[in-house]
Amino acid sequence: MSSLHALVTGASAGIGAEFARQLAASGCGLVLTARRTERLEALAAQLRERHGVDVACLPADLADPRAPAWLHEECARRGLAIDVLVNNAGYGVTGSFLSRPWQTHADFIQVLMTAPAELCHRFLPxxxxxxxxxxxNVASLAGLVPAPAGHTLYAASKAYLIKFSQALSLENRAYGVHVLACCPGFTHSEFHDVTGTREQMKGMPRWMWMDAGAVVSDALAAVERGESIRVSGRVNRAIKALVKLLPDRLGERLVAGGGKNFRDST
Incomplete structure (x- = not known):
């Protein structure tokens, strides 16, 4: 009989690694995937030793359209039944839409939109x-508020994940499958180091930031409750509520005024 495991994408650091830690602590076997093999293997060894769980590492680049099918086939070949799927892999592309070649945007869409949908389609049956x-599906508060200039596709991709998760949740509740869009705000991770916006982020007040551990524990509790959308943290939930009350044009002006301090929109 296949053993039940959780598949976590983008598991080598940040929120993905924290999902792996908390799931392992609950006794769940793991399948970890990301591009950085050495980091995956180091995390896997740590989790095996600390929690005594089975951890398989399947390094893959989700920008490759063949990766989701390969992950599904490899899990089946190894007899690893996926009971929990965490679509966490993601990154940001700085600059305005036309400042980057189309292939950069195509890869982004593949990783943040197409791959999560395909993995759901393959593992859900x-x-x-x-x-x-x-x-x-790890989305973002960015998908629920007006989008600033720069990182043009980021908020759009997160809004897509939120709506996708909401519909998928409604379609599958009767089958015992819970689907959640996890929507964190600013979270301590390597995200801004990878995008090269760490300096801009230093201007953000401390109360805007959350710890990855708190985001993950909140999401795991929410998916068990059957929620379809969970905004992490009281501050972020207050921001979401406030934005709903603002006229669109005012919201856009506020984002345009403040966003330029924290985004590379060249």
């Missing part, structure tokens, strides 16, 4: 057959 499954 078995979850429905077993009568239980959990899918967490």
């Amino acid at each position: 078995a979850m429905r057959e077993r009568g239980r499954g959990r899918i967490i």
Whole structure:
């Protein structure tokens, strides 16, 4: 019989690594995937030693359109049934839309939009057959507020994940499968180092930031409750509520005024 595992994408650092830690602490076996093999293997060794769980590492680049099918096939070949799917892999592309070549945007869309949808499509049928499954798509508060200039596709991709998760949740509740869009705000991770915006982020007040551990524990509790959208933290939930009350044009002006201090929009 296949053993039940959680598949976590983008598991080599940040929120993805924290999902791996907390799931392992609960006794869940893991399948970890990311591009950085050495980091994956180091995390896997740590989790095996600390929690005594089975951890498989399947390094892959989700910008490759073949990667989702390969991950599904490799899990099946190894007899690893995926009970929890965490679509966490992601990054940001700085600058305005036309300042980057199309292939950069195409890769971004593949990683943040196409790959999560395909992984859901491939792993969901078995979850429905077993009568239980959990899918967490890591979106962002950015998908719920007006989008600033720069990082042009980022908020759009997160809004897509939120709506996708909401519909998928409604379609699969009757089968025992819970689907959640996890929507953190500013979170301590390597995200801004990778995008080269760490200096801009130093201007953000401390109360705007959350710890990755708090984001993950909140998301895991929310998916068990059957929520379809979870905004992490009271400050971020207050921002979401406030934005709903503002006229669109005013919201856009506020974002345009403040966003330029924290974004590279060249």
